[in-house]
Amino acid sequence: MAQSEPAHGIAMYGDPxxxxxxxxxxxxxxxxxxGGRVVTGNVGGFDSLNPFILRGTPPWELAHLTHETLMGRSWDEAFTLYGLLAESVETGPDRKWVEFTLRPEARFSDGTxxxxxxxxxxxxxxxxxxxxRxxxxxEKVATIEQTGPRSLRLTFNEVDRELALLAGLRPVLQKAQWEGRDITEAGIADIPIGTGPYMVESYEINRSVVLHRNPDYWGRDLPFRRGTGNFDEIRIEFYGDDTVLKEAFKGGLISYVREFNAEAWATQYDFPAVQRGEIVLSEIPHRRPSGMTGFVMNTRRAPLDDWRVREALITAFNFEYINDTLTGGRQPRITSYFSNSELxxxxxxxxGRVRELLEPFADTLLPGTxxxxxLPVGDGTARNRVNLRRAMDLLNEAGWSVQEGRLVNASGTALRLNVLLQQDGLIGQASAMMDxxxxxLERLGIVLDVEMTDKAQYAEREAQYDFDLTLMRRSLSLSPGNEQLFYWGSAGADQPGSRNLMGMKSAAAEAMIAYMLQARNREEFIAATRALDRVxxxxxxxxPIHQYSVGRIAHRAELKYPEDRLPIYGDGIGFLPEVWWHKAKD
Known part of the structure; x- marks a missing residue:
């Protein structure tokens, strides 16, 4: 949408x-x-029902179910928004500003x-x-002002085409609820009033949250909402670990589970309820980038600040053997941050253009960019001799050598690393991989200590970067933008609690992100993203470990979804339970 006139939607590039x-x-x-109900399971607990402040730990799903934004995202397009609380959006060709007009019928759950x-x-x-978040x-908003009875305009202080879309994705809360109160000090009973299809009906801290569909939901007839929010009740149950959660599912206590291990999917889902047809195994493909799942190395610490040491550690990771042992070789490996997509x-x-973008930074780029x-490829055997020899060569180049069975540097300090893991759905795989x-690594003279911590301890140590390696997951979209600076930008490298876990500082990466944000067409955007992927x-x-190119959901047979019209993002945020429904048994 290049013209300056109100429209029903806005796309990052081109038209909706x-x-x-x-x-x-x-x-x-x-x-x-x-109608009907769906029961989902989370690992861990919660002590807050306010997902908009830093204090407390709320259920991750809550904001998506109870609150809405001015625009809603279609998960069948790379990055396109359609009117939700707003009936129209308007912006200029340079997108230095954006204006929204609210729907007159938009209401909070209390009817106001x-x-x-x-x-x-x-x-x-x-x-x-x-x-x-x-x-x-x-920080990029210069002004926000009312321009009419139902309209407002945001003007930005920098050139960034994505800001006009991000402006439509901020949650809207009720000002009157917090009049004279400090929202940052909200307690568990201070549940924010929302505009979404669901409302919190009851809760028991660290055990369950029950949501019910608002019978007076204002947007039930909007085209954007047709066929969504179909369950009368959504119940979120909390479990201590993934094993207990899976047993609860087998016992009929929860309605569905996602399985991330292809080997487990192939071998552990033949229990009686599946054989009787009470449980259905559904696979949901997608076309979004692989993102990055793997063991991130903390470059703030020596010797992980040396790329040769990092390459040696990658080379020594025997993915082919590990994959065969743990998943039967069924899950392909991530090959880059945006693999599995055109990005x-x-x-x-x-x-071509990718090289042109990178060449000004040639002196700072690591070999291979x-x-x-x-990624190094192993021979599939347990010993993986060729790769271990290559890893040792790299370590020798970096000044490390084996003495009396230990890998030491010039000062005689042995190389000992720790990997920090927390309890979650991937913990079984992660700890088995680390074993x-x-x-x-022992064959190279390196000691690796595996440290298992609970959620609270892990959060504190991760925030302070108190680890050498830890499991990292970064989901990436078909329209990456400002969030890339939070993941990889130097501003967060030394800031406690940032998403830049590796501590990278790369002028080239930040320049590629800037090109992505300023690109005027999809072709230029793709080139900049491919260049960032190289860096x-x-x-x-x-x-890197496995990519999840297909979603695997085991669910009760009465839960249905539109099998013939799957979104390009697959099993993402806007899929389950948003577009599923309950079909009563005949």
């Missing part, structure tokens, strides 16, 4: 795929019945109208006092 008179989102079933004052207060309050955007780098030499980089990896991958910051 859906016309103004669309009937429903393409992956929703507008005829889906309403959503006003421009609520929106402006929400943006300012969350941008200055809310969770840190909201503050980066607010992923080519593994040969950089060419321009020439081409690919195999530790034996390989990240050749940086050797992470030991």
């Amino acid at each position: 795929a859906l016309p103004p008179d669309f009937v429903s989102l393409p992956y929703a079933n507008p005829e889906a019945p309403k 109208p959503v006003t421009v004052e609520d929106v402006i207060w929400s943006y300012r309050e969350l941008g200055t006092r809310g969770h840190p 909201y503050r980066g955007f607010w 992923g780098m080519d593994h040969g030499p950089a060419t 321009l020439e081409g980089y690919a 195999i990896y530790a034996r390989a 990240l991958t050749a940086g050797r910051y992470v030991i």
Whole structure:
């Protein structure tokens, strides 16, 4: 949308795929019945029902179910928004500003109208006092002002085409609820009033939260909402670990589970309820980037600040053997941060526009960035001799040698590393991988200590970067943008609690992100993203493990989804339970 006039939607590049008179989102079933309940399981606990402030730990799903934004995202397009609380959006060709007009029928769950004052207060309050995730955007807002009875305009203080879309994705809270109160000190009983399809009905700290569908939900007839929010009740149960959660599912206590281990999916889901047809095994493909899942190395600590040591550690990680042992070889490996999509780098030499973007930084780029980089491939055996010899050569180049069975540097200090892990759904795989990896590193004279901590201890140590290696997961979209600076930007490298776990500082990476944010067309954007992918991958910051190119959901047979109209993002945030429904048994 380049012209300056109100429109029903806005796309990062080009025009929205859906016309103004669309009937429903393409992956929703507008005829889906309403009713029934779904019970989901989370690992861990909660002590807050306010997902908008830093204090406390709320259920991760809560904000998506109870609160809404001015615009809603279609998960069948790379990055396109359609009107939700807002009936229209307007912006200029340079996107230095964006204006929204609210729907007159938009209401909070208590029946009061959503006003421009609520929106402006929400943006300012969350941008200055809310969770840190909201503050980066607010720092780029020069002004926010009311322009009409139902309209407001945001003007930005820097050139960034994504800001006009991000402005439509801030949660809207009710100003009157917090009049004279400090939202940052909200307790468990101070549940924010939202505009979404669901409301909190009851809760028991660290055990369960029950949501019910608001029978007076204001947006139930919107095309954007048709076929969504179909369950009358959503119950979130909390379990101490993933094993207990899976047993609860087998016992019929929860409605569905996601399985991340392809070997377990193939061998452990033949229990009686599956054989009787009471449980259905569904696979949901997607076309989004692989993202990065793996063991990130903390470059703030020597010797992990040396790329040769990091490359040696990557080379010694016997993925082919580990993959065969733990998943039967069923899960492919991540090959770069944006692999599995058009945004992923080519593994040969950089060419064309990608090379042009990177060449000004040639003196700072690590080997392989321009020439081409690919992960080391093992021979599939347990000993992996060739790769271990290559790893030792790299360590020798970096000044390390084996003395009396220990790998030491010139001062005689032995190389001993720790990997920090917390309890979650991947912990079994991660700890098993580290057991195999530790034996390989032992052959190089390196000691690897595996430290298991509870959620609270892990959060504190991760925030202070108190680890050598830890498991990292970064989901990436088909339209990466400002969040890339939070993941890889130097501003967070020395800031406690940032998402930049590896501590990378790369002028090249930040320049590529700037190109991405300023790109005027999809082709230029793809080139900049592929260039960023090269900088990240050749940086050797992470030991990549499996990619999850298909979602695996085991669910009760009465839970249905639109199998013939899956979104390109697959099993993402806007899929389950948003577009699923309950079908009563015949």
